[in-house]
Amino acid sequence: MSAIAAWRLVRQDLQVTDLDEVLGIEQAAYAHPWTRGNFIDSIAAGHTVWGLREPLSGELLAYLVAQRVLDECHLLNLTVARAHWGRGLGSDFLQTLHAQERAQGVTQMFLEVRLSNDRAIALYQRLGYRDVGLRKGYYPDGDNAREDARVMRLDWGTLA
Ligand SMILES: CC(C)(COP(=O)(O)OP(=O)(O)OC[C@H]1O[C@@H](n2cnc3c(N)ncnc32)[C@H](O)[C@@H]1OP(=O)(O)O)[C@@H](O)C(=O)NCCC(=O)NCCS
Structure with a gap:
C-alpha cells in the first residue's frame, strides 16, 4: 500500500488561499524559493497544482506543480515539508x-x-528517471553564483 493510502492523506487542487501554507514550506525548503507570484501564475495557467494534507489536522505535508504540454509533462516543483521527509x-x-x-x-x-x-x-532515479542533459548555471546559488541543473527524463516508452 502506498504511504498516501496508508496514512489516508487527502490530495487536493491547491488554490491561491492555500499559498500562505505553501510558502511557509517552500521558504524552509529552498535557499532560492519560488515566490507567491510563481505559484499564482501556475494556478492561473491551469497547471497541476496539488497539495497533500493530513486528514484530521488538515496540515499541508507536500505539494507539487506540473505542466503538461501535449504528450509531455514537466515537473516544476515537488516539495515535502521537512518534518515529513x-x-x-x-x-x-x-x-x-x-x-x-x-x-x-x-x-x-x-x-x-x-x-x-x-x-x-536518488528518488527520481529510483522511479526510473535518467539524465538527458545538463543546463549550465540554471539555478541561482548565492551572490552572483549559479548552479547547474541535471535534466532528467522518465520515458514510459522505454520501460518494460
Ligand atoms: C526530495 C524530497 C521531495 C523527497 O521527499 P521524501 O518524502 O523525503 O521522499 P521519500 O521518503 O519518498 O524518499 C526519499 C528517498 O530519497 C533517498 N534518500 C533518503 N535519504 C537520502 C540521503 N541522505 N541522501 C541521498 N538520498 C537519500 C532514498 O532513495 C529515499 O528512498 P527510501 O527511503 O525509500 O530508500 C524532499 O526531500 C524535499 O521536499 N526536499 C526539498 C525540496 C526539493 O529538493 N525538491 C526537489 C526539487 S527538484
Missing part, C-alpha cells in the same frame, strides 16, 4: 502524478534538479 511521501506523490499523466496520454516526464540535490536525484 523519509515517509515515502515524495515518492508516492510523484507516482500519483505519473498515474494521472499516463492515463491522459503522456509518454514522457521531464524535470530539472540541482546537481547537489542528492536526495531528490
Whole structure:
C-alpha cells in the first residue's frame, strides 16, 4: 500500500488561499524559493497544482506543480515539508502524478534538479528517471553564483 493510502492523506487542487501554507514550506525548503507570484501564475495557467494534507489536522505535508504540454509533462516543483521527509511521501506523490499523466496520454516526464540535490536525484532515479542533459548555471546559488541543473527524463516508452 502506498504511504498516501496508508496514512489516508487527502490530495487536493491547491488554490491561491492555500499559498500562505505553501510558502511557509517552500521558504524552509529552498535557499532560492519560488515566490507567491510563481505559484499564482501556475494556478492561473491551469497547471497541476496539488497539495497533500493530513486528514484530521488538515496540515499541508507536500505539494507539487506540473505542466503538461501535449504528450509531455514537466515537473516544476515537488516539495515535502521537512518534518515529513523519509515517509515515502515524495515518492508516492510523484507516482500519483505519473498515474494521472499516463492515463491522459503522456509518454514522457521531464524535470530539472540541482546537481547537489542528492536526495531528490536518488528518488527520481529510483522511479526510473535518467539524465538527458545538463543546463549550465540554471539555478541561482548565492551572490552572483549559479548552479547547474541535471535534466532528467522518465520515458514510459522505454520501460518494460
Ligand atoms: C526530495 C524530497 C521531495 C523527497 O521527499 P521524501 O518524502 O523525503 O521522499 P521519500 O521518503 O519518498 O524518499 C526519499 C528517498 O530519497 C533517498 N534518500 C533518503 N535519504 C537520502 C540521503 N541522505 N541522501 C541521498 N538520498 C537519500 C532514498 O532513495 C529515499 O528512498 P527510501 O527511503 O525509500 O530508500 C524532499 O526531500 C524535499 O521536499 N526536499 C526539498 C525540496 C526539493 O529538493 N525538491 C526537489 C526539487 S527538484
